Amino acid sequence: MMQRPMCSLPLSPAVKVKLVSAGFQFTADLIHLNPDQLSGEAGLSREEAEDVLQAAGTGGPLSASVSALELLQKEEETRSIVTFCSLLDSVLGGGLPVGRTAEICGVPGVGKTQLCLQLAVDVQVPACFGGVGGQVIYIDTEGSFLLQRVVDVATAAVRHCSLLVEDDDQRAAMMTFTVEIILSNIFLVRSRDYVELLAELHLLPDFLSDHPGVRLLVIDSVAFPFRQIDNLSQRTRLLHSLAQQLAAMANTHNVAVVTTNHMTTRLRGGLSQLVPALGESWGHASSLRLLLQWSGSQRLATILKSPGHVETSVPYQINSDGFRDADQSEQPPSKRARTLPDQSAASQSDACC
């Protein structure tokens, strides 16, 4: 049988040194010890000894596994967060998946923040309307969360649902789906730099445990604070662990994690190309990657990668109600003038990095 060495346990280096110098090399050496004996023999405090025994004795074989069949059942039970752009929802198989990570990339002003705000409202759509009925943590790193815009988007969503009311359930649900309640279900965090962002994320697992109703975490954007880090290798390492933190959070707390990213130009073979920022390896970070882009006068949402969907593009628009399907007819250029005031704020902060 394979012996598991002490150094493979998540323990502090000091504790590991004490264990090994007291002759405990493998976890099997600890099998018959209780915390008092171990703390005596290895010169550890009682708490340390308890930690060691706990780390060494984690679950029996396969305790943590689920079959793909159980996963499928879970996937089928989990509702997605609708985007209110029915074309995008349908290519995504119902909307943005809860329990997974997704990234929205795009140039300034194309609508990343708009989609985030829309999702923050949409995730609250009551279950009897086919929604998720969840709360939101919204981490704003660019100062682009504009309350008035949320009020507009929420008002439109409430109006939309109230027109759909057919039965008493839905009538009752509308009592708690009001603009005021929607606002109160958004936990807004503003963080000014990557240190504040990382500190906040460190606290999030506890917050999520205390608020089991949260189904969406937005970070708008990851790019802004991280592009301030000059030391590239440090930045890459921090981003790698951020990616794992977010994936773990999405999975354990069953929340959709949505991050946004800027675009940057890359030169390859003499050709300059617009690609998502933060380096290629950050591209692995989220399982779903959406690109919002201009195509002439039209806006397109493109699935850049997804573990279950072919890469497709669909048109969308942003109007006073929020993120929506593009108009059926060819959009007259005048309608583009409806770009929203907060996007200038977003592009200002985009521009400074």
Next chain:
Amino acid sequence: MVLLRGGMCPGLEEDLVRDLRAADVKTVEDLVSSDIEELAQRCSVSFKALFAIRRVLLAQHTAFPVSGADLYEELLSSTAILSTGNPSLDKLLDSGLYTGEITELSGGPGSGKSQVCFGASVHISFHLKQSVIYVDTTGGLTASRLLQMLQSETSNTEEQMEALQRIHVFHSFDVYSLLDCLYSLCSGGLQQASAGGGSAKAVIVDSVSAVISPLLGGKQNEGLSLMTQVAGVLKTLAKDFNAAVLVTNHVTRSSSGEVQPGLGASWSHVPRTRVLLERVEEAAAASCSSLRFATLIKSSRQPCLIKEELDLQWWSRSQVEHSGKRKLDETDP
């Protein structure tokens, strides 16, 4: 000394333990070192059954002093090649994933690593009726995509469900929980996962780099030592438990745009076979976004740099080909 007990491994029933005891075979060591053919006759049990029991016990108790020759024979008789179900990929891999070896897929975001892992899992589970261990370290595993792939194999929902049930999924988002999981597979998890005796033949880790990269570059030593441990357990799973291990890795790009598997030089010795996945260049890809190039960049069997075109849609192609000429996927006795 471990005494033989009924139920200690599949096929070892109380009756058989009694018969073995009568033949003076009392411990695991006795059984492992005895002549199976003769013993089978004396206990009037089939050679094949006894052989299978011995193999499992060997795997569970590798520390027993067994002669090298026996082990080698054991290995030869049980090496299997698990087809991935995709002809171009199988061609690169010289028929498929070899048990006893670590195979690596590397590639950039969306290059199709996970798709290949999904497809191989589905094929091994559905066609070869073998259990698959799937360690997902990024949260990318999508069961509905597995189902989609299965639906192109069979329209029988019961068969689809059975195949999904044979895929055991672990979620490990950091290196310690990956190690927890891999060690637990070594100490019995592989057998437990297997439905019909023996042990699971395929272990997939998608991806190793996701949990290792956060540790590299900083406190160098700690990261490297943990990477070495991951490599060590994966090798044990491959060699001692005779599993086909499939891992995925990121890539790094030099300033001239050249692509290389990630995790550096010391990791490069870990996989026996390495395949690089890349998107077919943008212009051509516009029409068919699921086409990829697969290049063999390390192999002990085939000339390197063979390149094959791979269609990620292959596993979910709508045409079910029910031809009798599906090749024999496995050389297992």
